[in-house]
Amino acid sequence: MAVRIVPVTTLDPAPEAAALAEQWNDVLVASTVATMGDDHDAWSLASRRARESSTSWDHRYFAAVDEGDRLDGGDGVGGVDGGAGHGTVVAAAELVLPRRDNLTLALLDLAVRPDHRRRGTGTLVLDHLVRLAQEAGRTTLLTETAYPSGGSNPGEAFLRTHGFEVGQTMQRNDLDVRSHLPGAVALLDGYAIETSTDDTLDEWLEDRAHLSRRMSTDAPVGDLDLAEEDWDADRVREQRDATRRSNRRAVESVARHLGTGRLVAFTQLQVPVAEPVLAYQQDTLVLREHRGHGLGQALKSANLRAARETFPEIATVRTWNAQENGPMIAVNEALGYRTTAVQREWQRRLG
């Protein structure tokens, strides 16, 4: 077996580079389908492309190409870098290096094609990512695994073998909105709820940056070495642009505290425009000093109703919650969410 690791970019429109990027993403999707079935959450190529353009995170993509499967009969030297036509992509990986904060971290994602496992490819690619993370001065590696309720994921044994430990366990929770659409939202004394079905509004950006910063410190992080994130209006704007380029529409609701005029809570849903049947619940935060007034549930209900009015095709809304996040899980259970999968966040500290 002659496996070479080559860089991949989703931003180069040249046919060979684009074909390689497509094969690379196909491996990520095939690997996810093998574990999660058709009800999976693998990123689309459009989302991967939007992520690669980020200025807040350095996204680096890699493919492991088996040159034993060469289609061109070439000499095996240098051919792979030119594109996908010179071998078969047997593994796909992503290394993410935060640029603005959390500079000790490297996040990775690694998948080996299901018919190519237990031949050392995963280890080969992981070693490559670890080397790059170390060269970039990163000291903690983070990654995740998922499996449907009652299932399993071979990644867990692989990660333990390679010195990773569980840092946090999450539930994947689904809401069947056809039978659990929340009722109309009661007006809350002292607060006003505002909703946009067309992404984060410009006039919210400053306050939303503050809320996103607080999201990084106020939501439970288990044993993970996560530090406060550095958000400003430009970063929220960039995130909004990336969502649009991923062919997703954000439906967002915020709570304004009438006494100060400031936004003190937000929640966001993302709807894949081409396939709106499954929508994704993103972050929800109520600032500590405004908790206990029912804002979380009111916001999520208002947002769900607005999303469903704009996209009546939505059948399911999906979210992920840390197992230890009792208050958020209680809000979701009251709305009718049910657990459908387990996700684990893994951490390894480099020596």
Ligand SMILES: CC(C)(COP(=O)(O)OP(=O)(O)OC[C@H]1O[C@@H](n2cnc3c(N)ncnc32)[C@H](O)[C@@H]1OP(=O)(O)O)[C@@H](O)C(=O)NCCC(=O)NCCS
């Ligand atoms: C995890 C994954 C990348 C491993 O790829 P791989 O090429 O099969 O891994 P390797 O052949 O290098 O395995 C190295 C060692 O890990 C352990 N391991 C890997 N898969 C295992 C499994 N299914 N059961 C038990 N141990 C396993 C073994 O110790 C193995 O050594 P051995 O084959 O000599 O016993 C692959 O199963 C995969 O793509 N899984 C889905 C995605 C995922 O979970 N990725 C991990 C998080 S990023």
